[in-house]
Amino acid sequence: MTRMRPTGDWDGTRLAHEGFVFSADAQVVERVVPFVLEGFRRDEPVLVVAGERVRWLLAEHLGTDLGRLTVFAAAETWWRGGHGTLQAYDRDLRALRATTPSWRLAAEPTWLAREDGREWSRFEAVANRCYDAMPYYSLCLHDARRLPADVLAAVDRSHPLTWSGTAPAPGPAYEDPAAFLRSVQPAWTARPAHAGVATVTAPVQGRRAISAAVPADRRARLGDVVLATHELLANALRVAAFAELATWMDGDTFVVEVSDGGPGLPDETLGYVPPDPERGSGGMWLAWSLADDAAVRSGPAGTAVRLYFGAPFRP
Structure with missing residues (x-):
C-alpha cells in the first residue's frame, strides 16, 4: 500500500496552494485528517475553516485532537465579499507570519456556491502571486456535489496543486493569475460611440467630471463612483501628463473607463491584492472594492481600466 504524503515535498518555506475537489464524505476524511495530524507532528x-458537514466529519474522526486546532471555525462567518474577506485573511496571515515559521490551513470556501461568492475564484488565483513567499500550506476544499461545473473548472485553473491520491501534484489546468483574471472579467468591447469623454490633467478636474456624469437615478452611490474614479485618475496621472475619462450606460450598468498613455501596469492583478500597510499602496484595490466589477487592459502603450456599477447599486 502506498504511503500517503499529505503535503508531499513541501518544506514549509513558501506557499503551497492545493485545490481538493471531493464528492464523498470518505474522501474528505482520507485527505484532511492525515493533513491535520501531519501538522500536529x-x-x-x-x-x-469549513462548512458544517466537513466540520462534523473532522470532529468525529479527530476526537480529542480537535482541541489542538489553532482555529476551528464555520466558513459562513468569514464571507464579507471578495475584497472584505481577503483583507481580513491578509491581516490574519501577517499576524501568523510574525509569530510562527510555518502553518497550514484547510479551508472550504462554501460561498462559491452563491452567485455573489463566485468572484472568490479571482482572489484564489491572485493569492498564488501575492502570498507566494508566505510559509504555509493552503488546502482548499471544494464539494463537487454543491458547486456548479464552471466554478469547479475555475478551481482547477486557479490552484497550482491538485491531489493525486497519494501526494499533491502539479495541476494540469493551472493558469497564470493575470491570464485567469482576463478570462473571467467582463468582456472588453469597443467603447461605444455615445460615451461621454473628457481629457483630465488633474484629479480635481476628474472628480467634477465624474460627479456630473453619474445619472440622476444612480446618485445613491455617487461617493463610491467618485472615490473609485479618483483613485484610478491619481494612478494614471502619476505616469502620464493626462488621462482620458469616459462614461456610458451599458444596459442597466454605468461604466467608467480611465485610460492613459503611460508605460503599462507592472502587474494587472493589483486590483485584487490587499494594500501593503507599510507602503500605503492600494489605489486599485480600493477602486475595485467600491465597484461591482472591474476589467483592465494594459501594455507598453498604456493602460485602460473599466469599473462597472450595476443597477440597483449595492447598499
Missing part, C-alpha cells in the same frame, strides 16, 4: 499551527 510537525508542531505547526493548523487552522480549519
